[in-house]
Amino acid sequence: MAAGYKTAEPLEYHRSFLKENCRPDGRELSEFRTTTLNIGSISTACGSALVKVGNTTVICGIKAELANPTVEAPGKGYIVPNVDLPPLCSTRFRPGPPGEQAQAASQFVADVIESAEIIQTEDLCIDRGKLCWVLYCDLMCLDYDGNVLDACVIALLAALKDTQLPEVTISSETCAPVVNTEKKHRLHIHKHPVSVSFCVFDDSIMVVDPTVEEESLSTAQLTVVMDEEQRLCALHKPGGTPLSGEKLQECISKATTRQREIQALIDRVTCSVKPVK
Template identity: 70%
Template sequence: MAAGFKTVEPLEYYRRFLKENCRPDGRELGEFRATTVNVGSISTADGSALVKLGNTAVICGVKAEFATPPPDAPNKGYVVPNVDLPPLCSSRFRSGPPGEEAQVASQFVADVIENSQMIRKEDLCISPGKLAWVLYCDLICLDCDGNILDACTFALLAALRNVQLPEVTINEETALAEVNLKKKSHLNIRTHPVATSFAVFDEGRWADRGQAAGLREPGGHQTQGGEEADGRSLQEYEAQVNHHISKPDL
């Protein structure tokens, strides 16, 4: 009965829960879904993390390679994120070239890296103008149940904190790079950005919007909007993020 009503009248279905200050899954409007993190889940990667935000699951693998620094920034390395939304994570996506949503997600992650300065690209330079690290950050959505940008940001941060790069020196005689695999060090993560999605539905505000944010009014106008955050809930979420990253084996 409830499933049929949700399908026929989705807006009214959620309005009834909104009046009671709760959601269909029992959470309050400002309550976030449970988050779990498994760090180091890909043995072949230089750093990795699997994040589950409710039913949404994203895995991030980081691969470190050598590259020549860009000519206009000879003292910097690279961080190259890519978000993949395969058909296995949701029936909304199709196989083939990255769709618009995947491209938007990749650009969002790139903007987070750049604007938050979580990693200074200068820290990835090995020898100015000669050699630098490039970090390929591949994020794959395994299950898409809303808040994909939140999960991607969380997975990226956890995976980068898991990365260990070997010591690299340039041989002055041969001009070749010499890698010391016995001496590795973690990346210098300078900030810890947290992505938190909110949706405005009628007069109510929902944190951790999930798939409900995909509702549309007649005419195609999406019911979500705004990025206003409840201070108390956001602080609690940031504490939860730091707890999971510092204690990854959950």
């Protein structure tokens, strides 16, 4: 009977739980799903991480290549993120070029990288105006059950912390780069941003870490990105009903707490890895 009600009236089905301050999956309105993290999942990558937020699963692989710095920033390297939402993760996605949601997710991750200053891109420069590192950050969703942005940011941050780059010097004789794969160093992570997504129901009820069903039924969505210094790095709200200042401050407070939890998780996992020789 309940399954039929859920299918026929999905919004009313969810409202029946929300008015009791809980959700269909048993969580409280402000409760996150279980989050797990593994690093080093891709042996061929310079760094990688696999993140699960509930059923939503995202894997991130970092590939480093030598390139010429841009004319506008001769003393910097650069980072290129790409989010892939393939058909294997959900029937809502189709084969072919990246869809609108995948493109929006890639842009969101790029904005977080820039605004939060996860890495000082000057650290990626090898020879000013001549040689730098470019980090290609490929994020693929393996299972989509809502809140893919939060999973992407966690996966990206963990993969960057796992990344090792070989030592590169410039030959005095040939002026060509010499790569020493026997000697590597880890990236210096400058900031640790964490994103927290919310959904709004009936213009007033807010839930955190929404499932795909909650996303589809909500009247508004909001993603807040905070770092360890309690700095608001990004605020993403793709339309929907407006939020009061009080509601926004509540979201920022929850995001601040979540940032500490996720950074502790990433630190715990990365500290268990053997140090670079």
